[in-house]
Amino acid sequence: MSEANSKKEFAENLLAQDPPSADKQQRYKEALLKKIEHRMCLQKAVIVAIYIVIFLAAFGAFMLREYTDNVVHSICWGAVSLHILLWFLIYFLRGIYMLTAGISEKNSGKDEKQRWKKQDRFITIVAILVFAYASTILYCSFFLNDPLKAAHLAASIFWATVFFLFWYPFGTASLLAKLWLEYKKMELNIPKSEEQNLKRQDK
Amino acid sequence: MEQDKLSNAILVLSCQKRDELAFRELVNRWEPRLYYYLRRLVENENDVWDILQETWLAVFQNIRKLQDPLKFPTWLYRISHNKAVNLLRKENKYVQITDEQMADYCQNNNTVLAAKEQTELVHELLGKLKLAHREVLTLYFIEGFSINEMAQIIGVSGGTVKSRLYYAKHKLHEALKGANHV
Numbered sequence: 001m002s003e004a005n006s007k008k009e010f011a012e013n014l015l016a017q018d019p020p021s022a023d024k025q026q027r028y029k030e031a032l033l034k035k036i037e038h039r040m041c042l043q044k045a046v047i048v049a050i051y052i053v054i055f056l057a058a059f060g061a062f063m064l065r066e067y068t069d070n071v072v073h074s075i076c077w078g079a080v081s082l083h084i085l086l087w088f089l090i091y092f093l094r095g096i097y098m099l100t101a102g103i104s105e106k107n108s109g110k111d112e113k114q115r116w117k118k119q120d121r122f123i124t125i126v127a128i129l130v131f132a133y134a135s136t137i138l139y140c141s142f143f144l145n146d147p148l149k150a151a152h153l154a155a156s157i158f159w160a161t162v163f164f165l166f167w168y169p170f171g172t173a174s175l176l177a178k179l180w181l182e183y184k185k186m187e188l189n190i191p192k193s194e195e196q197n198l199k200r201q202d203k
Numbered sequence: 204m205e206q207d208k209l210s211n212a213i214l215v216l217s218c219q220k221r222d223e224l225a226f227r228e229l230v231n232r233w234e235p236r237l238y239y240y241l242r243r244l245v246e247n248e249n250d251v252w253d254i255l256q257e258t259w260l261a262v263f264q265n266i267r268k269l270q271d272p273l274k275f276p277t278w279l280y281r282i283s284h285n286k287a288v289n290l291l292r293k294e295n296k297y298v299q300i301t302d303e304q305m306a307d308y309c310q311n312n313n314t315v316l317a318a319k320e321q322t323e324l325v326h327e328l329l330g331k332l333k334l335a336h337r338e339v340l341t342l343y344f345i346e347g348f349s350i351n352e353m354a355q356i357i358g359v360s361g362g363t364v365k366s367r368l369y370y371a372k373h374k375l376h377e378a379l380k381g382a383n384h385v
Contacts, residue, residue, distance in 0.1 A: 007347055010322060010344065011236075011344060011345050011346075011347075013322040014239070014322050014325065014326060014344055014345065015235050015236060015239050015345065016322075017322060017323060017326035018238075018239055018242055018326065019235065019238075020234070020235065020238045024248075024252060025234070028252050028255065028256060029230065029234075031256070032230070032255075032256050032259055032260070033227065033230075035256075035260060036223070036226060036259075036260070036263055037223070039260075039263065039264075040221065040223065043221075
């Protein structure tokens with residue numbers, strides 16, 4: 001302990017030999033923090049802009065459904081607006097899932113972490129492929145002449161979307177349950193060890 | 204010491220969630236040490252401030268990629284080392300020592316003990332060492348990094364760090380002896 005303290009003291013003394021000038025330090029720090037603040041604002045602005053663009057795109061597609069005379073196009077534009085909104089929701093749910101997984105991952109072992117990473121990568125790749133496939137089908141349905149066929153095709157793409165709409169919330173719920181169980185286990189273990197300590201002290 | 208590490212890790216985690224106050228605290232905590240380290244590598248003070256700023260901006264940009272918050276010090280020094288080396292390379296001042304012979308690493312504790320009593324002298328003598336030796340010794344004295352950590356920061360093998368540290372301590376020991384005789 002004393003060696004660690006003397007090492008720390010020595011390091012502090014060494015740092016005191018060449019301290020930064022207070023004036024320059026202040027100026028530099030202000031400039032740095034301003035830059036950081038700007039970057040933070042820019043990042044937030046970009047995220048908000050992306051959200052707005054997505055909502056506008058979905059809303060635009062919905063409005064096009066109203067204004068078009070072609071029945072097939074009307075059905076397809078309706079499906080496009082839903083397609084955009086649902087995939088945006090999936091992306092949002094995935095964010096929550098990843099956040100929860102990040103917390104739960106910290107308590108797990110290396111093997112479990114790798115297994116989880118592999119699974120997540122697989123699901124993400126499948127989701128991207130499904131999104132691309134559904135978008136292509138939706139695009140193709142615009143060129144159909146039969147409204148019934150177009151409606152069937154547009155409706156069929158939502159089955160895959162629904163799978164992910166279930167996957168991520170259920171995944172988050174199971175991770176939260178796991179975390180809660182671990183917390184409860186900890187809570188149950190603490191009094192036990194305290195009890196043991198008291199017994200030891202009595203002896 | 205452990206408490207320091209833990210509070211650092213908490214600050215890093217908060218920074219990963221884009222907490223501005225945590226970032227300020229992190230800068231306040233690490234800046235003097237980083238400044239001292241960079242001053243040993245780069246002569247011009249203005250360049251040191253520029254490198255410091257670039258380092259912190261890189262930290263802010265990439266802190267989310269840092270998997271283990273406990274490895275923050277190594278990661279931080281690695282970034283500032285790279286920035287300093289880039290600048291020195293531009294000015295043709297960076298010479299990588301590769302022809303050092305591998306020496307058996309021994310903990311030259313006498314040197315360290317003697318050095319601890321004479322901080323001012325050590326600071327002066329550090330300036331007289333070769334850049335590579337000065338760097339490892341500064342990292343060793345200020346942060347107490349292990350051989351592996353120093354190897355990660357400088358980007359060389361553990362053997363090279365051992366060798367550099369051995370030579371640096373040996374030279375410092377000699378210089379301290381000389382200074383004491385005078």
